[in-house]
Amino acid sequence: MEDKKISVIVPVYNSIECLERCVKSICTQTYSNLEILLIDDGSTDGTDKLCEKLAQEDSRIHTYHKKNGGASSARNMGIEIASGEYLGFVDSDDYIEPYVYEELMRAITEGGHQAAQISRDEVDEEGRRLPDVCIPPEKVQFCESQIFLQELLMHRGDCSFCTKLLKRELFDGHRFPEGELNEDFRLLVELLQEIEGIVILPGQGYHVVCRMESTTRRRTKDSFSRVFLDIVDNADRMQELVDRKYPALHLYAIRFNLFQRLDYMLHVPVSQMRKNNAFYQKVKGYLRAHLRDTMTNPYLTRKNKGYLMLFTLAPKMVRRVHGWKMRLTGVSGA
Numbered sequence: 001m002e003d004k005k006i007s008v009i010v011p012v013y014n015s016i017e018c019l020e021r022c023v024k025s026i027c028t029q030t031y032s033n034l035e036i037l038l039i040d041d042g043s044t045d046g047t048d049k050l051c052e053k054l055a056q057e058d059s060r061i062h063t064y065h066k067k068n069g070g071a072s073s074a075r076n077m078g079i080e081i082a083s084g085e086y087l088g089f090v091d092s093d094d095y096i097e098p099y100v101y102e103e104l105m106r107a108i109t110e111g112g113h114q115a116a117q118i119s120r121d122e123v124d125e126e127g128r129r130l131p132d133v134c135i136p137p138e139k140v141q142f143c144e145s146q147i148f149l150q151e152l153l154m155h156r157g158d159c160s161f162c163t164k165l166l167k168r169e170l171f172d173g174h175r176f177p178e179g180e181l182n183e184d185f186r187l188l189v190e191l192l193q194e195i196e197g198i199v200i201l202p203g204q205g206y207h208v209v210c211r212m213e214s215t216t217r218r219r220t221k222d223s224f225s226r227v228f229l230d231i232v233d234n235a236d237r238m239q240e241l242v243d244r245k246y247p248a249l250h251l252y253a254i255r256f257n258l259f260q261r262l263d264y265m266l267h268v269p270v271s272q273m274r275k276n277n278a279f280y281q282k283v284k285g286y287l288r289a290h291l292r293d294t295m296t297n298p299y300l301t302r303k304n305k306g307y308l309m310l311f312t313l314a315p316k317m318v319r320r321v322h323g324w325k326m327r328l329t330g331v332s333g334a
Contacts, residue, residue: 001109002033006101006165007084011074013041015092016050018209023054023061025095031102036061037078042068072176072183075161079171087168089161090206097205104165107140107199115166115191116199117158120206130210134158136202144197146246149189153238153252154299155259159185163206170194181227182234189238193245228264229279235260254290255299258308261286265311266322273316288312 008026012019026036038051038061051063066077075089086105090096100118107116119136123129135156143151151157161184170191176183192198235257242253261283273280287294287308294300294308310318 001105002031004086004105004109005033005035005084006031006086006088006105007035007037007078007082007168008088008090008101009037009039009075009078009082010090010092011039011041011071011078012043012047012051012092013068013071013074014043014045014047016043016045016047018211019047019050019092020054022090022092022095025097026090027058027060028098029096029101030098031105034060034101035082035084037081038063039074039078040065041070041074042066070178072178072180076175076178079168079175082168085168086165087171088165091162091208093209093211094162095207095209097203097207099203100205101165103201103203103205107201108165108167111142111199113142113197113199114170114195115164115197116201117164118201118205119203120158120160120163120208121204122208122210124210132204133208136204137200138202140199140201142197142199145192145195146249148192148198149242149246150249150252152185152189153242153249153256155256159188161188162208164198166191180230181225182230185231186234186237189234189241193241225267228267231260232264232279232283251297252299254293255297258287258290258294258297258300259304262304262308262311265315265319266307268319270316270319270323273319284311284315 010022010026015022023036023038026034036058038054040048040051040063042065048065051065055061055063062081064077064081066074071091079087086108088101088104104116104118107113120134121129122131122133148157152159174187174190176187180186239253239257242249264283265287268280275281291309291312294305297305300308307318
């Protein structure tokens, strides 16, 4: 099995506090036929020098430096450079258990599949477990592409590439979209159309570290992450794909579209809910035009439907009340 090389791509940007733990978790894998590609995306905090130091400690580590262009451009550079037959991805904040790539490779080779996924958990910076975002299966299961899409549409699937091992050839003609923040979802949907499905393993071997004080997570009252625009755009692409290729998933796609717009409305600052904000007006218009879909969709919860209806009637008031509620309960992101 170890005759097949895995290229592990790690996009790195100002990760000096956590990079060493991340890289060492890859170096100590029980599957040893790896090349570890550290793609430094223009770090300014000394991470670039740490990358070079780590490369001197293990001959499998290779460091590349580039101008800052975002995680997608760093991953794409890694794909171009990679010499492995299989590709894996690890974010520099995170770390993995020693068995991850051995088990993923075994699942792929024994079943003759092109992709496998380990389960994940979320931990804080002290290593304390947080509530699971994705519930792992009880045992190994093969999930056909259409079912995997259905799970994504129900927000139960894991779209992250960090939990997956994939054949390198799947990326021929495909790359991560640059300049977007929902890039994993978009690329995964493209790749799912070319494979039969994904083997999902139950072990939570990938640890997502939630750095709550990171600059990428801090928001002021009027700031707004681009991701909430991208999830709406990707929902529209998903609807078009479903209507064209997977008509059996139509109601799931409608539910997904409405839910993504609800997520947008729950996060957009009231200061940006203006008549001259074309994107906001488009989202609001969609909710009003699809009020019947909101009422009749069997996959939306009562709470979802209640919020969606209220946002069609008094969007600013609902957003303010939701913000107050989130602040009172101590939930960030309101």
